[in-house]
Amino acid sequence: MDKIVETFQQCFIEGDRYLLLLEGLRNTLVITVFALILGLVLGFLVAIVRSTHDKRGGLKVLNAICKFYLTVIRGTPTLIQLMIMYYIILIAVNNSIIVAILAFGINSGAYIAEIVRAGIMSIDEGQYEAGRSLGLSYGMTMRMIVIPQAFKNVLPALGNEFITLLKETSISGYIGIFEITRAGDIIRSRTYTAFMPLIGVALIYLVIVIVLTKLLGVMEKRLRNSDR
Numbered sequence: 001m002d003k004i005v006e007t008f009q010q011c012f013i014e015g016d017r018y019l020l021l022l023e024g025l026r027n028t029l030v031i032t033v034f035a036l037i038l039g040l041v042l043g044f045l046v047a048i049v050r051s052t053h054d055k056r057g058g059l060k061v062l063n064a065i066c067k068f069y070l071t072v073i074r075g076t077p078t079l080i081q082l083m084i085m086y087y088i089i090l091i092a093v094n095n096s097i098i099v100a101i102l103a104f105g106i107n108s109g110a111y112i113a114e115i116v117r118a119g120i121m122s123i124d125e126g127q128y129e130a131g132r133s134l135g136l137s138y139g140m141t142m143r144m145i146v147i148p149q150a151f152k153n154v155l156p157a158l159g160n161e162f163i164t165l166l167k168e169t170s171i172s173g174y175i176g177i178f179e180i181t182r183a184g185d186i187i188r189s190r191t192y193t194a195f196m197p198l199i200g201v202a203l204i205y206l207v208i209v210i211v212l213t214k215l216l217g218v219m220e221k222r223l224r225n226s227d228r
Helices: 002-016 018-056 060-074 078-089 096-121 125-133 138-175 180-191 195-226
Strands: none
Touching: 002 018, 002 180, 002 195, 018 060, 018 096, 018 138, 018 180, 018 195, 060 096, 078 096, 078 138, 096 138, 125 138, 138 180, 138 195, 180 195
């Protein structure tokens, strides 16, 4: 027990090394939140284009662009996309956190697009007919009737994508970002102790995921209650 306490103090207390974890956690959360926002916006737009084409046959050019985007993003590793963004496409951008937000947001948008599209396609055709009978345009029907129902249906899958995105940010260290995984690795290199820093990082991720899962559960429950 004394050895564990001594190792804990060496890894996190001495030299205020816990501040490294806090700084890394801040960067991890910033990247995750803003990348999620970008991914949601991009994903919903792509999903609407794709589902509109599937149901009405229009938007052929936009649909082709969206299919190309989905194929490329889902067919290549996230790490490669991040490095291409940093070393090639956005080489002139000096802020690596912005690069990471864009890279992860674009990556997440592809998966969110297919999740949302599946939710939209699952809505019964009668909902569209009900909207038309009320004098609503196709766009208004999508915005006021279809999208809210689709969102309820795909909320668990969107929650899983959020959790996946959070964990994927651990590769940000490859472009020099000081995120929480990188912070734990630096503590390991300074203390020559791997167990405590890595377990500490893993526990931080675990706590965040548990909190997110709880919040998503509460949101799902409220949405179900609103249907009654």
